[in-house]
Amino acid sequence: MDMPIRSTGDVKVGELTNALGFLLRLAQLQSFDDFFSGNGPRGVKPGEFSVLWVIGQNPGIRQSVLGQRLMIKRAHMTKLIRAFEDNGLVSRRIPDEDRRAVELTLTAKGEGEIARTAPGFFAYEEKSGAPLTSKERSQLVSLLRKFVGIEEEDRP
Structure with a gap:
């Protein structure tokens, strides 16, 4: 009879250890957990x-280009921008050439x-990025940029 699993370290995930999507999702959850645990800055949500x-x-x-670039669904983007506008952070303009x-x-206020x-x-x-070394963190960021198609931009 198998012993009951009593800790997360004992859970076997098999081939999922090589599944990029699975690992990215766990990394996102771990990152957000750390961000919201009190280690992250107060009063700001990463997406916002x-x-x-x-x-x-x-x-x-x-707005449509912004939503596409950040991969935010249209309905969610509309709701988010409306909230920003209601809070005086963003202004919206409808151009004459494309209503x-x-x-x-x-x-x-937004600035x-x-x-x-x-x-x-x-x-x-x-x-962020513990337990990675600084070099490993830079490598991971570089690889993720390549994976999602974001070129490194010159920093001001």
């Missing part, structure tokens, strides 16, 4: 910060929110 950050980097970006499009820009939260967010991201 990412959307505001990208709008700030691309003033006037079309179906929506262009997004951070408001002064202030990014200025306030970005240092903590990026400082957390720089130190």
Whole structure:
């Protein structure tokens, strides 16, 4: 008779140890768990910060392009942008040449929110990734960028 499994370290996952999707999902869950455990910056959610950050980097970006780039479903993007607008963080503009499009820009309040939260967010991201060494973390980031098709951009 097999012994009952009493700890997560005893759970066998077999061939899943080589399944990229499985490993990426566990890594995401572990990363979010650490972020929300108190180790991450306060008052900011990673997804919301990412959307505001990208709008700030691309003033006037079309909402549809932003959603596609960040792989956010249209309905969720609409709800998120509406909440940002209601909170005075983002302004929306409908261009005359394409009445179906929506262009997004951070408001002064949105720029202030990014200025306030970005240092903590990026400082957390720089130190996340334990138990990897700094070199291993850089290698993983580089490989993930390649995997998802994001070119390394020049930093200001």
